[in-house]
Amino acid sequence: MAHGKPELTIAVALVVLAAAACGNVSSIPAVESNHRGPSGAIVEAPSAAIAPRQSAPVTRDVARNIVNNCLTCHGSDGRSPGVIPNLARLSAAQVAGQLKDFRTGARPSTIMYRYVQAYTDAEIEAVASYIADLNR
Numbered sequence: 001m002a003h004g005k006p007e008l009t010i011a012v013a014l015v016v017l018a019a020a021a022c023g024n025v026s027s028i029p030a031v032e033s034n035h036r037g038p039s040g041a042i043v044e045a046p047s048a049a050i051a052p053r054q055s056a057p058v059t060r061d062v063a064r065n066i067v068n069n070c071l072t073c074h075g076s077d078g079r080s081p082g083v084i085p086n087l088a089r090l091s092a093a094q095v096a097g098q099l100k101d102f103r104t105g106a107r108p109s110t111i112m113y114r115y116v117q118a119y120t121d122a123e124i125e126a127v128a129s130y131i132a133d134l135n136r
Contacts (some may be wrong), residue, residue, distance in 0.1 A: 003061060015089075023092075044062075052062050057072050057122060058120075058122050058123050058126035059126075059127075060126070060130065062123070062126065063123070063126035063127050063129065064128040064130060066123060066126075066127050066130075067127055067130045067131060067134075069115075070087065070127070070131070074086065074087045075087075077134065078090075078131060078134050078135060079085070086135070088134075088135050089130050089135050090131065090132065090135065091132055092125075092128040092129045092131070092132035093128070094128075095127070095128035095132060096124050096125055096128035099112075099119070099124045099127070099128065100116075100121075102115075102116045103116040103119075103124075105118060
């Protein structure tokens with residue numbers, strides 16, 4: 001991106017965000033892969049290839065933090081106040097299965113596919129267990 005042109009940087013960022021929100025990543029404009037940093041030196045863009053995170057045991061506190069994001073839409077106790085599905089009364093196996101189906105695209109969704117892409121199997125299992133425990 002052009003050094004010294006914050007308006008251009010902001011405009012490109014907004015186009016990228018809008019295209020990503022609509023799921024239309026093919027309309028994202030090509031941008032420079034390198035730019036000049038504050039000192040004028042060329043700064044390489046990070047690699048697009050990100051190594052998958054390794055599954056590791058997930059603490060209950062980490063699971064709780066992830067679940068807090070879930071409860072924003074699904075209701076503070078897992079009982080959605082609207083058309084968003086309830087999490088109440090689902091077993092850990094049901095929650096984990098549905099999250100993994102969202103991640104693979106086997107279960108269609110508007111936003112869940114995007115959320116679960118960031119989580120490892122261990123995180124999904126911990127979240128599922130935490131949600132099931134809320135239902136007791």
